[in-house]
Amino acid sequence: MNDVLPDDGALWSAVESAAQAVFDAYGYRRIRLPVMERTELFSRSIGETTDIVQKEMYTFTDRSGDSVTLRPEATASVVRA
Known part of the structure; x- marks a missing residue:
């Protein structure tokens, strides 16, 4: 995997939003873990x-x-x- 640099940030945000919509549709909820x-x-x-x-x-x-x-x-x- 490569780092996501500023030029690719908008594309990755769109991919993440689409994935989140699918997760939401199936009832998955996000968890955030501490570093x-x-x-x-x-x-x-x-x-x-x-x-x-x-x-x-x-x-x-x-x-x-x-x-x-x-x-x-x-x-x-x-x-x-």
């Missing part, structure tokens, strides 16, 4: 000893001292929703 989650969500759901948790996640401590991770995949977030 960052508490690290424990992924450690608990994926497993603390997996390669994803140990090698592939970008984790940092936020200003309040919580361990936060950029979402490596969306399964845990979708299941929670």
Whole structure:
């Protein structure tokens, strides 16, 4: 997949709108997932000893001292929703 640059933005908006109309017609509703989650969500759901948790996640401590991770995949977030 390529990045969507400004020249292609209008076309992609039209495609997304058409897809959204189909989803709406069949009763699907949109969910929006956070880009960052508490690290424990992924450690608990994926497993603390997996390669994803140990090698592939970008984790940092936020200003309040919580361990936060950029979402490596969306399964845990979708299941929670």
